[in-house]
Amino acid sequence: MNVGITLGTWWQPLFAVLALAAGAVVHATVGPQAAATTWWIGLGIAALAPLAGTWRAARAGNFATDVVAALAIIGALALKQPIAGLIVVLMQTGGEALERYAMGRATAAVRALEDAAPRIAHRDGVDIPVDAIAVGDLLLVRPGELVPCDGVVVRGESTVDTSRLTGESAPREVTAGATLLSGMANGDGSFTLRATARAGDSQYARIVELVRSAQESKAPLQRLADRYAVWFTPLTLLVCGVTWLVSDDPLRVLAVLVVATPCPLILATPIAMIGGINRAARRQVIVRSGLALERLSRLRTVVFDKTGTLTLGTPRVAAVHPAQARASADVLRLAGALEQHSGHPLAASVVTAARVVSPELPEPESVVESPGRGVRGRVDGHDVVIGSAGYVRSNLPATTGDAIPAHGTTAALRATVAVDGAFAGTIEFAESIRPSAAPLLRRLAALGIRRTVLLSGDHPTNAAAIAGELGIAEAVGDLLPGDKVDRVAALSRDAGPVMMVGDGTNDAPALSRADVGVALADHGGGITAESADAVLLVPDLERVADAIEISRRTLAIARQSIVVGLGLSAIGMVAAALGYLAPVPGAIAQEAIDVAVILNALRAAGGPR
DSSP states (O other): OOOOSOOOHHHHHHHHHHHHHHHHHHHHOOOOHHHHHHHHHHHHTTTTHHHHHHHHHHHOOOOOHHHHHHHHHHHHHHHHHHHHHHHHHHHHHHHHHHHHTTTTOOOOOHHHHHHHHHEEEEEOOOOOGGGGOOOTTTEEETTTTTTOSEEEEEEEEEEEEEEHHHOOSSSSOOOOOEETTTOOOSSSSSSEEEEEEEGGGSSHHHHHHHHHHHHHSSOOOOOOHHHHHHHHHHHHHHHHHHHHHHHHOOOHHHHHHHSSSSSHHHHHHHHHHHHHHHHHHTTTEEEOOOHHHHHHTTOOEEEEEEEIIIIOOOEEEEEEEEETTOOOHHHHHHHHHHHHTOOOTTHHHHHHHHHHHSSSOOOOOOEEETTTTTEEEETTTTTEEEOHHHHHHHTSSSHTTSSOOOOTTOOOOOEEEEETTTTEEEEEOOOOOOOHHHHHHHHHHHHTEEEEEEEEESHHHHHHHHHHTTOOOOEEEEEOOHHHHHHHHHHHHHHHEEEEEEEEEGGGGHHHSSEEEEEEEEGTTHHHHHHHHHSSSOOOHHHHHHHHHHHHHHHHHHHHHHHHHHHHHHHHHHHHHSSOOOOOHHHHHHHHHHHHHHHHGGGGGGOOO
16 A cells, blocks of 8 residues: 555544634634533544554553553543643644654565566467466467476577576576576577476565565564653653652643653654655655665665676676687677677677777678577678577588687686688677776765675676675675575674665565665666665665665654653653643643754755755
8 A cells, every 4th residue: 555645644633633623613603611522522533543553552562652642642531631632642643644654655566576477378379377387388488478487498599588587697598408497588589498397386486475575574673762762651650650649630640641742752753754765865765664764774784786786787898809810809890790680688789899999880791690599691791600609610610610619617708709611709798887886885884884795696706706896795696586585684683784785576585685675776676676675766876875874864863853852841741740731731832842843853854965
């Protein structure tokens, strides 16, 4: 449900205001007796919901900010002080409504994941729901479709985008024998898949369940207001007891309760949180709730995904290794010209790099592409082939093809190039680090973040290389979504509050499990953003540091408002206990304190950033 300014959220404080106003009108037109009856009826109706809520919380063992307010309402009912009671109801329910508004909307992460799951599979030429898939079924996966279940490729060739699940930035070439996971996105080719698991037991279904369980297992955070109420509520009850013993005057006790109604606790935090959330939004960071903003202020560890988060997600040409008697610029120019007509995800990177050495690329002829494997054609009268080593070898004479070096077991991504029937060289790709990644890490260190960790589904060598370049001491690769959740949970237990920054579907469970999950909306959005506590609307990682700074300032202002407000309330309690404040003037005095608290809390919406 979207929690905002709705009738369901605000009807209680609005009803209290209307009851007070109606009584005032009746007092002026009919008389004080009728006005008292109006206020009495209004209090009886308005008090039901907050008293019931306090009772439910007390039965659950939560004796927090609402207890004193509830006692004040009960005292007003018992002593027939409806105006004081209605003011207390207004303060309590208005504060709760503000807090619910500050908490933002409930996440729809699980629903979003389920909506994006594969729905249809093709078996024996017939479309079937994925729930009907049985282990051993042969399924056709068409271009652009999601893999419907975990399985093994039986025949066909293509490329699949695995970044949503594993974080690998480069598409994976698949041929017969390749093992695939549900939720991977097929490229331009088609292939037949033998199901090795039912859809409900496959990787995508496990991600849905991981998000659900991660959200449920996230440790609850005691509200800032409740932490102060731990000592303020007993102190208030002690003052009430002493006042009763000394004065034997129930109206004095009620006045103490009314003045002590912890509106600085009820109001200061949500108003400051709303201001902080709005301030973060102006910095293009959407923080979903006041609770998330509070957690942001307490962070000690930050965990990063790699692909699409610390890196841009699109590989670039890092190096050209020409064969003997070939110039690297010539190899790149011919390859780039041919790739202009290719639909392979890496083709654009080759074309971009080639235009640096040759701004005007020739137009290729007789282009033939094998989806997921490579492309061949003629460029300036030369026969050019580019693609996987196996594809290029298959397009060359046996004796010439044997000269092509194997790529080995290295994690580096390469394309092989042949010209006029001879091996011409290889093109090596690497990921580009986001320009804002290094400045962010420097700012995190200045903010006192003690530990930064990189968790990736990509090859450990690639993860370590990016971590080393950025100065991140800890890097782990080859992680599935469940592995990331386990790592984040362990860090949260051992190293204090943890933030996870990610961008892909594979990050969604870890984002949900982290104390604060931050998603990049420009590179995934949707499911990932729904799983996160905060979303960056612009591809600038430094906004993460901005959000932390804003959260810390917001919490400092909230604490200041609480301390000053409770100090003024304590002075009012002493005055009420000595008989200098009756219940209604006490309620008015408490309202004046509330105004001061609100004005101070509103400062959270401003600031240098």
